[in-house]
Amino acid sequence: MDFPVWYVPYLTAPLLIPLIAVPHVIVAQFAVGGGFLLADLTRRAYGANDLAILAYLRGLTRTFVLITIVFGAVTGVGIWWTIGLTSPETTSALIHIFVFGWAAEWAVFVLELAAAFVFYYFWGRLEPREHVIVGWMYAAAAWVSLVLITGITAFMLTTGGWTPEKSFLTAFFNPSFAPQVLLRTGGSLAIAALGIGVHLSFQKDHGLDKDLIIRWMSRWALAGVILILVGGAWYLAVMPDHARLNLIRAPILLAMTGINFFVTLLVTAALTWGHMVGSRWITPPAAVLLFFAGAAAITTGEFVREGTRKPYRIDRYIFSPGIRASDVTDVQRSGLIRRAPWLQHYLDRELSPGASLRAADLPPAGRVEVGKSIFRYHCSSCHAEWGYNGIVPILRPWTPELIRDTVRNLHRANPAMPPWMGNENEREALAAYLMQLSQGRP
Amino acid sequence: MVETLLRGEPLGLPVPAAWLYALKVFGFVLHMIFMNLWLAGMPTALLLGSSKHRVSQRLFKAMPFFVAFGINAGIVPLLFLQTLYPQFFYPATVLQAWFWFLIIPLLIVAYYAVYLAAFNRFRIAAAALASILFIWIGLTFSSAMNLTAAPEQWPAIFSATAEAGSVHGRYLYLNAEALLRFLIMAGMSFGTLAAFLALDGEVFTANAAYKNEARRLVAPLYLLGFVVFAGAALVYAPAVKESLPQWLWFFAAACMPVGALLSIIYWRRPAKQIACSLVLVQFIALLANALARQSVQSLSLEKWARVDAMPVRGDWDSLILFFVVLLIVLFSLAWLARVVLRADHGSAR
Numbered sequence: 098m099d100f101p102v103w104y105v106p107y108l109t110a111p112l113l114i115p116l117i118a119v120p121h122v123i124v125a126q127f128a129v130g131g132g133f134l135l136a137d138l139t140r141r142a143y144g145a146n147d148l149a150i151l152a153y154l155r156g157l158t159r160t161f162v163l164i165t166i167v168f169g170a171v172t173g174v175g176i177w178w179t180i181g182l183t184s185p186e187t188t189s190a191l192i193h194i195f196v197f198g199w200a201a202e203w204a205v206f207v208l209e210l211a212a213a214f215v216f217y218y219f220w221g222r223l224e225p226r227e228h229v230i231v232g233w234m235y236a237a238a239a240w241v242s243l244v245l246i247t248g249i250t251a252f253m254l255t256t257g258g259w260t261p262e263k264s265f266l267t268a269f270f271n272p273s274f275a276p277q278v279l280l281r282t283g284g285s286l287a288i289a290a291l292g293i294g295v296h297l298s299f300q301k302d303h304g305l306d307k308d309l310i311i312r313w314m315s316r317w318a319l320a321g322v323i324l325i326l327v328g329g330a331w332y333l334a335v336m337p338d339h340a341r342l343n344l345i346r347a348p349i350l351l352a353m354t355g356i357n358f359f360v361t362l363l364v365t366a367a368l369t370w371g372h373m374v375g376s377r378w379i380t381p382p383a384a385v386l387l388f389f390a391g392a393a394a395i396t397t398g399e400f401v402r403e404g405t406r407k408p409y410r411i412d413r414y415i416f417s418p419g420i421r422a423s424d425v426t427d428v429q430r431s432g433l434i435r436r437a438p439w440l441q442h443y444l445d446r447e448l449s450p451g452a453s454l455r456a457a458d459l460p461p462a463g464r465v466e467v468g469k470s471i472f473r474y475h476c477s478s479c480h481a482e483w484g485y486n487g488i489v490p491i492l493r494p495w496t497p498e499l500i501r502d503t504v505r506n507l508h509r510a511n512p513a514m515p516p517w518m519g520n521e522n523e524r525e526a527l528a529a530y531l532m533q534l535s536q537g538r539p
Numbered sequence: 540m541v542e543t544l545l546r547g548e549p550l551g552l553p554v555p556a557a558w559l560y561a562l563k564v565f566g567f568v569l570h571m572i573f574m575n576l577w578l579a580g581m582p583t584a585l586l587l588g589s590s591k592h593r594v595s596q597r598l599f600k601a602m603p604f605f606v607a608f609g610i611n612a613g614i615v616p617l618l619f620l621q622t623l624y625p626q627f628f629y630p631a632t633v634l635q636a637w638f639w640f641l642i643i644p645l646l647i648v649a650y651y652a653v654y655l656a657a658f659n660r661f662r663i664a665a666a667a668l669a670s671i672l673f674i675w676i677g678l679t680f681s682s683a684m685n686l687t688a689a690p691e692q693w694p695a696i697f698s699a700t701a702e703a704g705s706v707h708g709r710y711l712y713l714n715a716e717a718l719l720r721f722l723i724m725a726g727m728s729f730g731t732l733a734a735f736l737a738l739d740g741e742v743f744t745a746n747a748a749y750k751n752e753a754r755r756l757v758a759p760l761y762l763l764g765f766v767v768f769a770g771a772a773l774v775y776a777p778a779v780k781e782s783l784p785q786w787l788w789f790f791a792a793a794c795m796p797v798g799a800l801l802s803i804i805y806w807r808r809p810a811k812q813i814a815c816s817l818v819l820v821q822f823i824a825l826l827a828n829a830l831a832r833q834s835v836q837s838l839s840l841e842k843w844a845r846v847d848a849m850p851v852r853g854d855w856d857s858l859i860l861f862f863v864v865l866l867i868v869l870f871s872l873a874w875l876a877r878v879v880l881r882a883d884h885g886s887a888r
Contacts, residue, residue: 103636168647438543
């Protein structure tokens with residue numbers, strides 16, 4: 098509420114986050130798991146003195162660098178970029194708690210970049226032992242980077258014993274940190290194996306022992322699946338009650354969880370089968386299909402993680418409209434507009450000086466205008482008018498009484514929604530706007 | 540009026556502001572080195588054009604590293620800017636939301652274009668595209684940083700771009716000041732590129748033909764950069780003269796002329812010592828520029844909010860963690876450098 102709101106029609110600004118975050122997470126996990134697999138495969142290929150596999154791995158590394166160093170790196174920055182635009186209050190809070198965690202991640206990423214470049218560009222010019230060490234160095238840096246970022250994202254779901262007076266370490270080692278590290282590490286190994294499977298499927302044989310590569314790779318992938326299962330169960334166990342309630346109540350989250358389980362099982366079965374029968378199953382369509390299944394598992398997992406967090410942006414600290422939990426009572430008493438300086442400035446200029454504070458006295462058109470503005474500040478972090486989670490189709494069958502009552506009891510009507518954070522006048526104004534929308538008028 | 544729009548972060552600062560300023564400037568200098576190399580290097584490589592030109596070849600091949608490390612280093616100043624000045628940075632970028640957001644997809648396109656040029660695929664088109672996008676991204680950055688330091692402009696921009704209290708984000712604060720600041724940076728970029736070529740030719744490359752080509756380019760590139768820098772700085776300087784301490788003013792203004800002089804001496808009598816002097820002078824120019832920009836930003840914002848008056852949490856364990864990680868990374872990088880140098884000298888297989 099301290100900052101202006103950027104409204105993106107039909108999508109809502111926050112929906113831009115998954116558009117960047119989902120491809121990023123897939124590529125970033127591919128980068129982490131791929132690091133381990135590449136280092137280990139290179140070690141084994143040197144050990145077996147298999148020149149065909151080494152030549153193949155060199156080509157794979159080039160593809161790997163092009164995907165992870167370029168797309169992965171920039172989209173990673175892109176997530177941070179986008180959350181700053183769409184949830185500045187949350188981003189500011191996270192940065193003020195974790196600034197040196199992020200700085201450490203930056204330092205580790207320098208090493209990740211340097212090791213990746215040396216691993217690829219000095220292929221064939223380093224001693225095999227050194228070359229493999231560089232590969233492990235890349236893998237370790239990428240994994241530490243994952244751990245550092247997971248500390249921050251896990252904190253958003255479970256703040257644990259953290260309070261604003263407590264230190265970075267209390268925030269970082271929060272209850273869902275370790276389960277999420279296991280989950281993401283496992284996911285990284287599995288998606289990397291599936292990604293390399295796609296790459297391998299398009300290779301002509303020419304003396305390349307694909308069976309051997311699949312066998313080496315499948316061990317990592319199956320270890321990854323075990324980590325996913327352990328981490329997933331642990332994650333469900335430490336989930337806050339409100340998150341678990343969201344999971345049960347929201348059909349979309351339940352469906353996503355179901356898809357997640359299903360594709361994880363599918364991938365597990367395929368990897369086990371692959372381990373037993375070797376490269377026969379690695380045809381381009383099968384490999385691509387399995388990779389998409391793995392990507393679907395990551396996407397649904399991220400969707401569930403984000404969705405269950407509601408109504409908080411940061412567990413028990415900041416609600417989705419960008420209001421701190423400690424400020425709610427005060428906002429309800431003094432009014433939302435009084436706490437949103439940009440909105441207050443807008444209304445006083447557009448309607449009349451002081452209009453923001455006397456919405457009830459305004460003529461109906463003015464009241465609707467105030468309600469529309471309140472909608473943008475209170476609701477548009479999850480709802481567009483039309484489009485994503487559009488409010489108009491939801492409201493169409495609703496009566497004015499139901500609308501008024503729901504606004505008054507938002508969090509009782511749906512626990513994924515925050516409590517109403519305004520005074521009576523503002524509630525009336527929002528209800529007036531929603532009633533107009535329910536009648537099909539913009 | 541503007542004061543009512545400014546709400547500082549209630550969590551306060553993790554450590555005293557001096558640490559955050561120091562790390563911000565450190566990160567910005569690091570970012571500037573690589574960003575200068577791509578900003579000036581890409582159009583230079585493109586204009587040198589011919590695939591037989593060794594400098595062009597080398598620049599195209601080195602460009603992916605410059606971009607990778609430059610983007611990475613760019614995270615640091617932005618991170619500390621958001622820690623020191625969240626109440627200024629976020630409104631300034633939200634008001635220009637689409638342009639700020641577009642940097643990410645444009646950067647991805649530019650980065651892949653850099654790789655296409657490095658791999659000699661559609662080189663001319665890819666390099667031209669990357670050059671244009673880098674310039675556009677630079678202008679957007681300049682606009683964002685300018686508006687961050689000019690909160691007095693916000694109410695008018697907000698009024699012009701808000702509907703129902705929320706902004707549409709299709710606004711770019713690209714005024715003469717932003718353009719001048721970008722031109723100062725562009726001028727310095729050619730200086731940095733010239734210094735890099737001098738160093739590369741004299742220290743890192745044994746190839747005599749490359750060395751000759753690089754030597755011939757150092758003075759023209761530096762002088763071009765100096766002209767652009769001096770032209771833009773002369774127009775821009777009076778506006779910020781009051782914001783800079785005299786010693787900083789001296790270094791920020793004097794380094795490029797000294798560098799220009801050194802580049803001419805190097806052209807007449809190329810030698811390793813002169814190349815190293817040029818690199819040192821250019822590094823001081825970048826450092827002075829980063830400090831000057833910080834000084835202008837701090838003084839512009841000081842009248843709205845005093846950072847030194849903010850509460851400090853004293854989150855020292857996180858700062859220590861960062862330095863420990865940094866130390867491990869530096870040791871690892873040193874080991875990597877040793878391995879690479881050995882491989883380059885042919886001692887490895």
